[in-house]
Every structure is written in structure tokens, then in C-alpha cells.
Amino acid sequence: MPIREQDLSKPEFEYRESRSLALAWGAARNLLALGLIIAVWYGLVFYVSWSRGTEFPSPVQCAGRLLALLQGGKLYGYTLGQHFISSFLRRWLLGYALAVVCGVLVGLLVGVSRPCRDVVMPLAYMVQLIPGLAWIPIALLLFGIGNTATVFMIFVTALAPIIINTSGGIQGVPGIYLRAARMMGASWPRVFFQVMLPASLPSVVNGLRIGFANGWRVLIAAEMVVGIGLGLGYAIIQARWSLDFEAAFVCIAVICIVGLLFEKVVFAALERRVTRRMRDE
């Protein structure tokens, strides 16, 4: 019943909105986005075949190929799952985990110490400005062709935003919380662990999120160049050489879906948790 038809003669009234309807609307809008992507894709399929006479893999073809690959089809000697696991676990997770540990520790140190900040922050901003692929020569010189070079590139591109955001979070802790804690006689470690750390969490999570995206992007690019026979990036570049565009598109789709899942499931949940904790007004 709409609000205007409620019983307004009393100070309060019961009002329940159908939640499923709101959810359905949200889902419909998300589906519309998916529909748009597919429409644009088909548009490209027709445009490319009409203007250049070349075949452009269509969504249906790609979906078929994805299914075939998921059922155990091999792509350059390995299954799609093996390519994915190699990219995701052996390279990205390792580099990212290293970056999280180092970045958060350095960020905390830099956040509390002015002298450390003056030394480290210019470096962090500089590193952040270097495009991921520009690290390739350095990675190759340091570690040669192989896994370590890609892990290094993920580490170095994820590191700077984590440091910058963690340090920003610590500096952004409202001074009033610190004064209140000191007034009550809190020791420095207590102020750090019970006030500064929890209060800076939203900013830290934001840094982790940016670091994730940076690392994920550079991983694919790095695998294309520092290629070592296994991995989604490697598969894309091989598909490009052998003109198997369908396979390349499937790999790109897998990258998008995994990235989206991480963003919408892992980080969104994490962010909801910490911002709900911090809500002030």
C-alpha cells in the first residue's frame, strides 16, 4: 500500500516494502549491463566481418569454446584450469601476499614516524607512477626469465598503493581519539593497537583493493612478455600468434570474471565490514 493511503491519523504506522521486488529490479539492471556488453560485442562481430572480411569470434562461439576448455580441452599443452592456477596461485597470490605484508608494515611505520615518512613517501609516489610494464627490463635483469620475475612485478606494482593508503589511514586517525586515549592514561602500544590500527582499517582495505587491481593487471601483461609456457597471459599471447582469437577472448573473459568476483565478493565484503565498524554519524 502506498504511503499516501496509510492510516495517517496515528503517530506511527506499519510499513513494509517488498524486498524481493527491489532485489529483482537491481538484478534486472545488472542483467541489462550484461546485455549491453553482448550487444556491443555482436555489433563488433558484424562490423569487423563487413568492413574487413575477417571473422571476429562471437559470444556464442566463445561460450562454446569456454565450455570445451572447461571440460578438459587443452590450450598450448595445458588445461584452462592449469593456466589459471599457474597465474593465480603461483604468481599473483605469492607476489600480492608479499606486497600486503611488506606494504602494511612499511605503511604503519611510515604513518607513525615523520622522519620515515619523509624518506619513504617520495619513493612510494615515484614507484606508483612507473607503469607496470616498465618494470620488465628490471625484473628480467634481476631474476631472468621465469616465475620470480613475474612475482616481482606483481609485488612492486601492488606495494606502493598499499604503503600510501596504510600510511594515510594512520595519519587520518582523528586526533581527538588519541587525546582521549592519552587522557585515560593509555600507553603508546595500547594507543597504536587499540586506536590507530582499527581506525585506519578502511583506508588500509582501500589500499589492498588498489594493490589487487594493479597486481592482477600487470600479471597478465608480464606473462605475455616474460612468458614461460603457462598462464593466462601466456595463453593470450600464444593465441594471438596462432590467430586463435577465440581462445584469447576466452582467457580475457576468465580474467575479467575473476577480477570482478574478487572486487565484488572479497573486497566489497571486507569494506562493508570495516566501514560499518567505523560509522560515526
Added chain:
Amino acid sequence: MLKLEHVYKAYVDRLAGKGVVALQDVSFEVRRNEFVCIVGPSGCGKSSIIHLAAGFMGPTRGRITLDGEEIRGPSPDRGVVFQEFSLLPWKSALENVMWGLEIRGRSRQEQVRIAKEYLDLVGLKGFDHARPHELSGGMKQKVAIARTLALDPAVLLMDEPFSNLDEQTRNRLDIELLGLWERDRKTVVFVTHCIEEAISLADRIILLTARPGRIQKEFRIDTPRPRSIFSDEVIRLHQEVLANFMLCCAPQTAPAASDPIPRDRVLPGATRNHHPTSKES
């Protein structure tokens, strides 16, 4: 008990290459069980007095002592209620009060017992598990008062605790504060820019001049509490404080230069001067 001797406080702005004197030769003593209000225009260094007494900073010149002992840094001896909302947003009302007791090294059971006792005392029974964002501004300040009182400080320093609240809430909290104070008559230093609030609360009002803050005049109030704002005594006092306030702090652009107290430009708080028994208006 709390004694300021020839206290000066100067702040410097290193970038601008300038210094300002916030407090100039301020001396006064607050006796045990006395309720002292410090009143002055904004920017006169009222809050500096609280921050100095709390030990968040040291005086540029002069001495501040509590029971003859010089103040070096913050301590739960001198409990502060801040102007800003200072509760940790991720803790419930009860946990915020408990936290101060935890820092004092009380056992878990004692923390719960004392915290509940003080929340009840400030009239927040049943709000134990409410988080700060669920509380109104007045309730947040009440939790802050409970948190500070639970520390059982020798002196209560209140830095414009109700100035972020609307007038009705402020008046109500002033009355409730007096009720709390009557219980054990803790020594209180209460900073405010509101003359009426000071008159309704204080045993003694210390009026500061505009920057640099010096003591303009002291007013002793012996009228028993609660004080009606319509009583002759209060009206006379209000006018007297206001006249002194205007002497030192009236805007430089006051219309009649020959008349130190422009009678046609009455402050909003002064409208109650038109009282039949009031001879001066």
C-alpha cells in the same frame, strides 16, 4: 588545588614565520570542590587552558600544578570531557566506558560493573550496547562524561562539552550535570563561551579577554542552585558579565565610539535585561 601561576602560551607558525600569544600571564587557583567556569570570546585561549591543565602540552612560561605537583603530561587524575565527539565509533557505549577502566587495569568484572553504574548515573540505562552512531549528540556527550567520571579523576576538565549541541539539549544537560556534580562536588573547570551557561553552573566565573587571553575579571556567585534565569541576582550578574565582556571583546566596528557599551546593540542573550526590577536597562 589546580593552580596556574603566570602562565603564558604562545603558538608559532613556522611556515608563516609568525607567533601568536594565546594566553598572557594567567594566574588563578581552583579550590577543591569548586566549580569554575572560564568564559571568553572565541579564540581567547579558553581551550588552551584545558589542554595545558590536561597536560596535552606544556606552558610556554609559568607553572601549572595540581596539589603542588607540576603537571607533566596527561593523566587520568585530570579527566577531560572534550568539545568534539570523542567516543571510539567501533565500541558500544558500555565498551567505551569500560575501555578507560581497562586502561586503568581494572578486572573485567569491575569494568562491566563500574561502567554500567556510570551509564546509569548519566541516565543512559538500557543503552549499553548502542554504538555511538546510534546515539544523539547529547547522549554521546553523556557517555563521554560517564567515561571520564568512571576514571574517578581529581579534577574534571570540561572543554565546551555541550557547544556542539542545540540550545535545548544544552540547557537540559547543564541541569543534569549540576545534578551529577551535587552528588560528590568534584572539582570542575568548565570552559564555555556562553555567559548564561556559566552563570547557571559556576561558583566562580573567570572572564578572559580576547586574544591574547588575560583574566579580565572574576565573578563569584553565591546564589544557591538551581538558579532561575529570571531572578534579580542572575539578571544583575548577567549584565555585569556582559558589560565586561563588551568592554574587552566588543567588535572594533561598534557604532558609538564614545560609548563603551553600545546600548542599542544588545547581544541576543541580553534581551532578558528588560525586566521590571532591573534598574540599569
